[in-house]
Amino acid sequence: MADKIKVLVILCLLILFLSYSFYLYKLNYSSVHSATTLADKGKILWQTKNCGACHQIYGLGGYLGPDLTNIYSSKGDEHIKAFLHAGTDIMPTFNLSDSEVTEIVAYLKSIDATGVAAPSKLKIKQDGSIER
Numbered sequence: 279m280a281d282k283i284k285v286l287v288i289l290c291l292l293i294l295f296l297s298y299s300f301y302l303y304k305l306n307y308s309s310v311h312s313a314t315t316l317a318d319k320g321k322i323l324w325q326t327k328n329c330g331a332c333h334q335i336y337g338l339g340g341y342l343g344p345d346l347t348n349i350y351s352s353k354g355d356e357h358i359k360a361f362l363h364a365g366t367d368i369m370p371t372f373n374l375s376d377s378e379v380t381e382i383v384a385y386l387k388s389i390d391a392t393g394v395a396a397p398s399k400l401k402i403k404q405d406g407s408i409e410r
């Protein structure tokens with residue numbers, strides 16, 4: 279009797295697993311993840327323009343430029359826009375349109391709202407972990 283129950287449970291789990299896998303496989307990801315908000319569009323620009331090659335978010339990314347996690351609250355949107363429109367000697371100009379700049383600013387604003395990151399101020403212990 280106990281064996282029959284085990285077989286039944288395994289069969290149920292198998293059916294659930296297969297139907298959920300099938301559901302995920304058939305799910306239309308483009309409609310689920312379509313960029314609807316300005317911040318979403320800005321995130322896509324962040325990725326396609328490869329800003330992360332030089333900049334970090336929460337300390338992750340390239341190290342040529344500064345961490346931009348809290349750039350929105352620390353320096354404001356006009357400062358960000360100026361950099362994006364003009365570039366610098368080291369940072370390239372990306373020839374972004376006004377709407378693209380607005381989208382990137384919205385993305386950086388949304389990142390800023392997630393919390394505070396100041397990785398350069400963290401104290402790293404000898405074993406590589408971070409002191410709290």
Ligand code: HEC
Nearest residue numbers: 327328329332342343344358361366367368369370372382
């Ligand atoms: C080739 C490397 C590089 C790339 C790619 C790059 N940046 Fe920069 N960025 C820099 C550097 C370096 C600085 C610091 C200013 C300087 O010294 O020229 C900077 C500065 C900035 C600043 C001002 C930061 C501050 O603290 O004042 C913002 C905002 C910024 N970048 C946004 C972006 C965005 C958004 C992208 C992608 C569209 C991007 N950057 C791509 C190198 C880069």
